[in-house]
Amino acid sequence: MAGPLVQVEKLSKTFGAGETAVRALAEVDLVVEAGEVVGLKGPSGSGKSTLLNLIACIQEPTAGRLSIGGQVVWNGQWRVPDLRRLRRERIGFIFQFHNLLPFLNAVDNVALAMTLDGVDRTTARQWAGALLDYLQVGKRASAMPSRLSGGEAQRVAIARALVNRPQVILADEPTAALDSERARVVMDLLRQVAQEQQAAILVVTHDEKIFDRFDRMVALRDGRIEADERRAM
Amino acid sequence: MNLAMADIRHKLGRFVLTCLGLGLLMGVALSMVGIYQGVVSEALALSRSLRADLWVVESGTRGPFAEASRIPGDVREMVARLPGVAAAGAITLRTAEAQAPQGTIRVQVIGYEPGRPGGPSVIASGRGLGGGRFEIVADARSGLPLGATLMLGRNRYHVVGTTRGLVASGGDPLIFMQLRDSQDLQFRLAPAAARRAIAANSAGGGTDTVNAIIARLHPDADPALVAETARRWKHLSALTDQEQSNLLTQSVVNRARVQLGMFTVVLLFVSAVIIALIIYTMTMDKLREIATLKLIGAPDRTIIGLVLQQALLLGGMAYVAAVGLVFAARDVFPRTVALGPAEVAVMAVVITVICLLGSLVSIRAALRIEPQQALGG
Secondary structure, three states: OOOEEEEEEEEEEEEOOHHHOEEEEEEEEEEEEOOOEEEEEOOOOOOHHHHHHHHOOOOOOOEEEEEEOOEEEEOOOEOOOOHHHHHHHHEEEEOOOOOOOOOOOHHHHHHHHHHOOOOOHHHHHHHHHHHHHHOOOHHHOOOOHHHOOHHHHHHHHHHHHHOOOOOEEEEEOOOOOOOHHHHHHHHHHHHHHHHHHOOEEEEEOOOHHHHHHOOEEEEEEOOEEEEEEEOOO | OOHHHHHHHHOHHHHHHHHHHHHHHHHHHHHHHHHHHHHHHHHHHHHHHHOOOEEEEEOOOOOOOOOOOOEEOOHHHHHHOOOOEEEEEEEEEEEEEEEEOOEEEEEEEEEEOOOOOOOOOOOOEEOOOOOOOOEEEEEHHHOOOOOOEEEEOOEEEEEEEEEOOOEOOOOOEEEEEEHHHHHHHHHOOOHHHHHHHHHOOOOOOOOOEEOEEEEEEOOOOOHHHHHHHHHOOOOEEEEEHHHHHHHHHHHHOHHHHHHHHHHHHHHHHHHHHHHHHHHHHHHHOOHHHHHHHHHOOOOHHHHHHHHHHHHHHHHHHHHHHHHHHHHHHHHHOOOOOOOOHHHHHHHHHHHHHHHHHHHHHHHHHHHHOOHHHHOOO
16 A cells, blocks of 8 residues: 555535534544545535535535555645546546537547647547447447447546546446446546556445445534445445 | 538428528518618718718808709809819709609719710710700619600600719719709799799799709819808808718718618627527537437537537528528519628628527537436436
């Protein structure tokens, strides 16, 4: 293990102010190591999506400290001048409904993440094609998202999340739209990626059928960590 | 990777239909610009065709277009002898309704003396007027072909030549005829009225009256100076060609010009609002995609480029459709739609500015989309 890639210390998030203030996250501590796949569960309003948003740097914490890949990102204020660049280079995202751009085919959806990072289109498409082959959807490279099955689309989305070799992968209910069999395949794929790329993977999920695919399962309730269980695989 | 083009290709049918719809609106705005220019060019068409340097009219009037003017025909000889005058000719002008083969048409009849200033400068087909009477040269806008006959007053006239693009300020096509014919048409009384005038011993029988004398000057002559000399005759007024042109555009057709100009401005404003709304709708349709782009780290310039390129492509394609439409249909318009490269280019710049301004609201909205809007169902 190469050390923690996500380090959350006493991280809090409060929405609003005064009497109407809602504390969504209260002094949460969480460390995710390289190669680790961590599940985040909890009832609605428990703060799991807020925690994911804070780690993704798309919402600003109210207090605490956040580090990504050993670099302090927030400790009272943002410490990184270009958050989008940070997300582009270090964080990969997988969504519940794949969120592929409907006007780009599968390979271009994957290559887009690289071209945003300045890689020329030809090289980006070559890399994207190879990654789609690796994820066993290479034959669907030229298909538009509307022509892909749920499982295929989610694999393409995973390829997009991986193509810039991010240190951290954040997934928001990635198996919610999939049947049990495909959900397990996706999770096995994420485990494989975590191992091979030594990435830290954090997955928000309600899907009990994949709970056994996590190294750790963190349970949140009322903005606090209720349980943090390491699982024997 | 051009996201704007990819999105357009993805929804090509919708984009093309939007362009066509917007093209129709722009076509109307462009037509108004053409009609506006047409009113000005029509107003000046006759005076330009006559190539007159000086207009001599009745004293106290600014005729013959802005006001009625009647002067004796022999004034032509007086004007011809003025220093600096190379040639002078008498003309009459009269709006008339005539019986043509295709029905009743409204025309502006110009009477002049062949061989002297006053006739059309270019004959499109056939020949100019010769010595024969009851011949006319008609503008193509009248719909009269060579050899056709036209019933004017009590006489029948034969078309011996045609012109192109010669209309009066009101858009009526011009018809040229011998001065004597036009004087008869304009000033000779009907038989019954003539008998009554003779019985009353009034001077109703004289017809050597014209509406204006036009003169061409020697190249070294100063039109203002010659006009000043002509004004010394107390019964005459004189206008230089420049003064006549100003009068035509600033007085004769001024109200129509301003009306069309204001309508054009209103149309451009409406176009701007519609373009802005279309671009805004196109942008908001991609709310989730823009949020996803932001979440995966796309910089603002990528988002701005997406909106701006689509706005400019929309405006560009719609404008091409508009230009095609107007140029295909402009001959169907009853009045001149005068559109040249300058008008088309200026309008293209206006449309570009409208698209740029119209996309500002959408760009602002796109930049305010939060990346977390990509998350969740």
